[in-house]
Amino acid sequence: MIDIKGITKSFGKLEVLKGIDLHINKGEVVSIVGPSGAGKTTLLQIIGTLDKPDSGDITIDGIDVSQLSTKKLSDFRNQHLGFVFQFHQLLPEFTALENIMIPAFISGQSRSEAKARAEELLDFMNLSERANHKPAELSGGEKQRVAVARALVNHPAVILADEPSGSLDTKNKAELHQLFFDLRDKFGQTFVIVTHDEELAKTTDRTIHLKDGLIIGETTKDGDREHNNDEINEI
Ligand SMILES: Nc1ncnc2c1ncn2[C@@H]1O[C@H](COP(=O)(O)OP(=O)(O)OP(=O)(O)O)[C@@H](O)[C@H]1O
Numbered sequence: 129m130i131d132i133k134g135i136t137k138s139f140g141k142l143e144v145l146k147g148i149d150l151h152i153n154k155g156e157v158v159s160i161v162g163p164s165g166a167g168k169t170t171l172l173q174i175i176g177t178l179d180k181p182d183s184g185d186i187t188i189d190g191i192d193v194s195q196l197s198t199k200k201l202s203d204f205r206n207q208h209l210g211f212v213f214q215f216h217q218l219l220p221e222f223t224a225l226e227n228i229m230i231p232a233f234i235s236g237q238s239r240s241e242a243k244a245r246a247e248e249l250l251d252f253m254n255l256s257e258r259a260n261h262k263p264a265e266l267s268g269g270e271k272q273r274v275a276v277a278r279a280l281v282n283h284p285a286v287i288l289a290d291e292p293s294g295s296l297d298t299k300n301k302a303e304l305h306q307l308f309f310d311l312r313d314k315f316g317q318t319f320v321i322v323t324h325d326e327e328l329a330k331t332t333d334r335t336i337h338l339k340d341g342l343i344i345g346e347t348t349k350d351g352d353r354e355h356n357n358d359e360i361n362e363i
């Protein structure tokens with residue numbers, strides 16, 4: 129599903145990613161963890177084609193994204209990827225329903241198609257009652273669920289999330305995490321989640337440990353550890 133080979137990225141003299149190789153299977157829920165500054169967000173932005181690597185290749189859903197023009201890339205993102213950020217980034221002047229519909233409009237769906245899909249997602253998120261509320265009238269957990277619905281509206285194969293539960297309390301956090309697994313089970317989506325939340329990381333199928341721009345190892349849900357265990361244990 130996602131194939132990453134030899135990704136490097138520097139900002140000026142700072143080498144942020146020093147050669148990342150990673151394969152993620154369809155329907156896998158993968159977490160990326162590591163200290164602040166390790167390069168997690170940079171890697172996620174590159175996987176999400178929001179930033180370009182200095183070298184290396186990325187294939188997503190069978191498409192070599194490094195070969196796409198800027199216009200083709202934005203279409204690719206709209207159709208294949210969904211993004212969830214730490215702070216929901218909903219548009220304040222639009223209702224929950226409208227926020228969810230926007231990516232569907234961009235993809236060329238009609239108003240009635242987009243509305244039907246957005247309502248289906250709101251229902252799935254138990255948010256039908258809140259459809260006509262603006263973000264300021266929603267709780268933190270509700271806003272984040274709307275953001276997840278917006279990410280899903282075009283049936284993307286891959287959801288990329290950067291600290292999705294970072295701004296939520298324990299209960300909302302647990303609900304959001306459960307939602308990711310429900311979505312995977314129901315729609316077969318692939319999730320790549322950057323997180324500092326150990327509880328979330330433990331529940332994902334596989335955790336990638338990033339440090340100083342390199343993958344120093346990975347752990348799987350059943351506790352198998354590969355590569356450099358000592359270093360992972362320190363984090
Ligand atoms: N656009 C940029 N220009 C210059 N430096 C950058 C830029 N983006 C990130 N960096 C630097 O690259 C390094 C990695 O940043 P990144 O945001 O990927 O870290 P992170 O692992 O997501 O950290 P955190 O857990 O704090 O979010 C940091 O030292 C950061 O300051």
Ligand SMILES: [Mg+2]
Binds near residue numbers: 168169170
């Ligand atoms: Mg980050």
